[in-house]
Amino acid sequence: MNEKHEQLIADYLSGELDDVGKTRLEELIASGEIDFMEFLEVEKLYEELGAIPTQKPSEKLSNRFYLMLEEEKKSIKPGWWKVFIDKVLLEVSNLTAPKLAYALVLLVIGGFIGSQINNDQSEIEQLSQEMQSMKEMMLVNMLEGSSAADRLKAVNISSEFSTVDLDAIHALLFTLNNDPSVNVRIQAVEALKRWGDDERVRRGLVRSISTQESPIVITELADTMIELELKASAPEFQKLLEERELDYSVQQKLESSIAVLM
Amino acid sequence: MKVKNGDLDKLGLLFERYNRPLYRFFYRMCKDGQVSEDLVQSVFERLLKYRESYSGNGQFSTWLFSVARNAHIDHYRKEQRNGDSIEIDEERLEVDSDDPVAVHNKEAKQHLLELALDRLDEDKREIVILSRFEGLKYKEIAEILDTTEGAIKVKMFRAMKELRDLVNHLKDECSYE
Incomplete structure (x- = not known):
């Protein structure tokens, strides 16, 4: 029997033979190239080997192994995080019941105070917003009032606003362009100057130049434009110089302002 | 692989899975229960010691039986040096x-x-x-x-x-x- 045939039978015994191999094996047996009797004896013996009882190790083996494993674990230096966690766990386990209760009480109180501070903070913010809304409403209402003193108060209230408010801007610009009192209009310019970074305020101030008749308001506006570096106001002032008969002092003021702005 | 990476608890799982096949292998090779247990222990000691040498490629059982075979050969050589011979319990x-x-x-x-x-x-x-x-x-x-x-x-x-x-x-x- 050649080695190829021996390999074929070995594959058959272990169950590793595919269908093509099985057909080939049958052909070889049928042709007598493989001794059928020998094949049967070996196959039978292979089956019988499976009936040999297996031996089991004793419990001692398991005990020895796990003892060795524990010793190996001890010999390995743990990482820093493991040391840290172990230390924390050890500290916690060392706490007596009263200490643990005390720590828990402190934790609860701390958490309560923290949440209260948080709540207080949010409540303050909410109140602050409500206050500003109320002041804005007051400002708009007071600017529409008949008393110049009230309207002045209203303009001054706007100085207390922490944030830019569109309604307040509109109301102040309306006051600047329409209020009969020079003092109120000057206060309106002062109030709007604080929000000089806002594009809507800047545009409103430039547009209001042509609507002003009072030399004091025009002079105030000229100073404000220089302060805010509003170059777009220069043509408006130039127009005033050309179209109106202004006081000499106002002309001088506007010419110097245009020179600075240009 | 986890044992290789230092997770020694996983070695317990490997022991539970392979201690009996290894014991059977050794027992059939030497016919001595005590020696077979010693050799199984020796295999797991080697596993711990040489766990870095397992490449992770191929069957783990193949690598394990290679270690087992070497352990058996080493034991056999040691016995021969000591003049002892492996006695088969023929009576049984x-x-x-x-x-x-x-x-x-x-x-x-x-x-x-x-x-x-x-x-x-x-x-x-x-x-x-x-x-x-x-x-x-x-x-x-x-x-x-x-x-x-x-x-x-x-x-x-x-x-x-x-x-x-x-x-x-x-x-x-x-x-x-």
């Missing part, structure tokens, strides 16, 4: 000649097979044990023994033929006694 294997009928019963047959297996050359016995008892594929055995798959298949078939002859010879011995 001997067929009960007072009961000729027993020769034909199942238990006697099994004893006969075990005896025949023990008389087989060690290199052949090793292949029969790994293939027939431990279910390793010829390719895996070839890896363990560092040879070709074809060579293992040829050796397996010849080992089976030799085993058949040994069984027949032992049967003749028993019937003459």
Whole structure:
């Protein structure tokens, strides 16, 4: 029997033979190239080997192994995080019941105070917003009032606003362009100057130049434009110089302002 | 792989899975329960020591039986240096000649097979044990023994033929006694 045939039978015994191999094996047996009797004896013996009882190790083996494993674990230096966690766990386990209760009480109180501070903070913010809304409403209402003193108060209230408010801007610009009192209009310019970074305020101030008749308001506006570096106001002032008969002092003021702005 | 990465708890799982196949392998090779247990312990000690050498490629069982085989070879050499010989408990294997009928019963047959297996050359016995008892594929055995798959298949078939002859010879011995 050649080695190829021996390999074929070995594959058959272990169950590793595919269908093509099985057909080939049958052909070889049928042709007598493989001794059928020998094949049967070996196959039978292979089956019988499976009936040999297996031996089991004793419990001692398991005990020895796990003892060795524990010793190996001890010999390995743990990482820093493991040391840290172990230390924390050890500290916690060392706490007596009263200490643990005390720590828990402190934790609860701390958490309560923290949440209260948080709540207080949010409540303050909410109140602050409500206050500003109320002041804005007051400002708009007071600017529409008949008393110049009230309207002045209203303009001054706007100085207390922490944030830019569109309604307040509109109301102040309306006051600047329409209020009969020079003092109120000057206060309106002062109030709007604080929000000089806002594009809507800047545009409103430039547009209001042509609507002003009072030399004091025009002079105030000229100073404000220089302060805010509003170059777009220069043509408006130039127009005033050309179209109106202004006081000499106002002309001088506007010419110097245009020179600075240009 | 996790054992290699330092997760030693996973070695416990490997022990639970492989301690019995390893014990069977050693017991069939040396027929000594205590020595077999020592050798299984030795394999897991080697696993711990040389866990870095496992590449992660191929079957873990193949690598494990390679370690087991080396442990057995080392033990065998040590025994030879000490002048000891591995004694086979033939008494346990001997067929009960007072009961000729027993020769034909199942238990006697099994004893006969075990005896025949023990008389087989060690290199052949090793292949029969790994293939027939431990279910390793010829390719895996070839890896363990560092040879070709074809060579293992040829050796397996010849080992089976030799085993058949040994069984027949032992049967003749028993019937003459």
